[in-house]
Amino acid sequence: MKHRLVSKAIALMGAAAMALSLAACGQTNTADSSNSNTSDLKKVTFMLSWAPDTNHIGVYVAKNKGWFKDAGLDVDIVAVAQAGAEQAVNNGVADFALSNLTNTGMYDLKGATIKQVLQVQQKPSAIWCSLASNTEIKSPKDFDGKTFATFGSNESDAVIRRMIQTDGGKGEFDKVTVGTSTFQTMESGKADFGGFYATWEGVQAEMYGPALNCFTEPDYGVPGNADSIGIITNEKTIKNNPELVKKFTQATQKGYEYAYDHPDDAAQILVDEAPDANLKVDFVKKSMQVIVDGQYWGDKAKIKDGSFVLGTNDFVEPQKYFDFLADADAYTDSHGKVIHEAPQTKDLATNDFLAK
Known part of the structure; x- marks a missing residue:
């Protein structure tokens, strides 16, 4: 794991x-x-x-x-x-x-x-993001029913579920294992959202793309510093x-x-x-x-x-x-x-x- x-x-x-x-x-x-x-x-x-x-x-x-x-x-x-x-x-x-x-x-x-x-x-510096071009996702509750680009971690599942539920959703989502990169998995249409770091991949997305729509854990019910x-x-x-x-x-x-x-x-x-x-x-x-x-x-x-x-x-x-x-x-x-x-x-x- x-x-x-x-x-x-x-x-x-x-x-x-x-x-x-x-x-x-x-x-x-x-x-x-x-x-x-x-x-x-x-x-x-x-x-x-x-x-x-x-x-x-x-x-x-x-x-x-x-x-x-x-x-x-x-x-x-x-x-x-x-x-x-x-x-x-x-x-x-x-x-x-x-x-x-x-x-x-x-x-x-x-x-x-x-x-x-x-x-x-x-x-925390984790950010959970969809592509900005995906207009169906405006906040974490919109992750409901969507596909998460994951590496199989129980931890990440718990975080996403809490964020969705705090935002008023059910906390139910599909998962696909990431291939070469989360960016590519999302851009290929195989996943709708994934996890990144604001201090690294967030910088990359800002400087080189793809543009992202991101949400942070503390804003959606995940306590402490992960x-x-x-x-x-x-x-x-x-x-x-x-x-x-x-x-x-x-x-x-x-x-x-x-x-x-x-x-x-x-x-x-x-x-x-x-x-x-x-x-x-x-x-x-x-x-x-x-x-x-x-x-x-x-x-x-x-x-x-x-x-x-x-x-x-x-x-x-x-x-x-x-x-x-x-x-x-x-x-x-x-x-x-x-x-x-x-x-x-x-x-x-x-x-x-x-x-x-």
């Missing part, structure tokens, strides 16, 4: 390939531009969750600026494994990866021992090598802080450090601008006055979303049996390794 970030990532890669010639999950440029002699550094593997994008940008910035090297680390950024970044971290194939608390909770229910050590995204994107590691790594976790987390935190303060420069760094992705710099700059303007990584005034630390894991809003999923019977164990008790954010994340 593919979860929120993983499933949306497939749509992202296919869609970006259409407009931006993105090489889906291609190997990234892992050369540390500030250091050619890494023999005395601790080798660390960071795994992408999909193709390089602005959610990963803090890691690329930290690498480019030499902050990993300064911490004694030689960080190799690698393409996502077929089984997913969470499974790779759980199995020790990767030391760290990009994920979110939603995925961490779902893997925890299936027996994984992973924990989030930095949360960069502080509010998109608590951040950095995960294995609990064994935390126990056996806490200093490594601290060094990687704080260097990465510094990378995201820089990107939030210098979005255009960070965008250029991502383009340069991940050449195989063939990202267009204007597109990445626009994505970063949406992140900054929307304050997706936190209230900039609170960051400036010290009342909020960028990267802090939020235990409240993601828990609201977890409880919603549990009520919707969206959680299952490794045998597919429904689990009615929600994961607990306090067990899935820690702020102990952040620079305060």
Whole structure:
């Protein structure tokens, strides 16, 4: 079962390939531009969750600026494994990866021992959209009886059902499995609506098309933050090598802080450090601008006055979303049996390794 970030990532890669010639999950440029002699550094593997994008940008910035090297680390950024970044971290194939608390909770229910050590995204960025040319859909209740471009996630079904019902509909819809991209599935007429991210595919649609008509979860009854994107590691790594976790987390935190303060420069760094992705710099700059303007990584005034630390894991809003999923019977164990008790954010994340 593919979860929120993983499933949306497939749509992202296919869609970006259409407009931006993105090489889906291609190997990234892992050369540390500030250091050619890494023999005395601790080798660390960071795994992408999909193709390089602005959610990963803090890691690329930290690498480019030499902050990993300064911490004694030689960080190799690698393409996502077929089984997913969470499974790779759980199995020790990767030391760290990009994920979110939603995925961490779902893997925890299936027996994984992973924990989030930095949360960069502080509010939802998911958008649920139809093509603007589809005049039959004016609000989520119009998804009733229509076809959802899906990756088979119980989670997404629960979200769509809640949005439709909050808008006055029944919450009944058909589904079709996405092929190469959600955009293409919708444009082919095989589906009427699908899920995207405002900070990436929403930017793509605005700049390159197709034009979309989109709705956000908080406006239609879905509680909490489903998109608590951040950095995960294995609990064994935390126990056996806490200093490594601290060094990687704080260097990465510094990378995201820089990107939030210098979005255009960070965008250029991502383009340069991940050449195989063939990202267009204007597109990445626009994505970063949406992140900054929307304050997706936190209230900039609170960051400036010290009342909020960028990267802090939020235990409240993601828990609201977890409880919603549990009520919707969206959680299952490794045998597919429904689990009615929600994961607990306090067990899935820690702020102990952040620079305060």
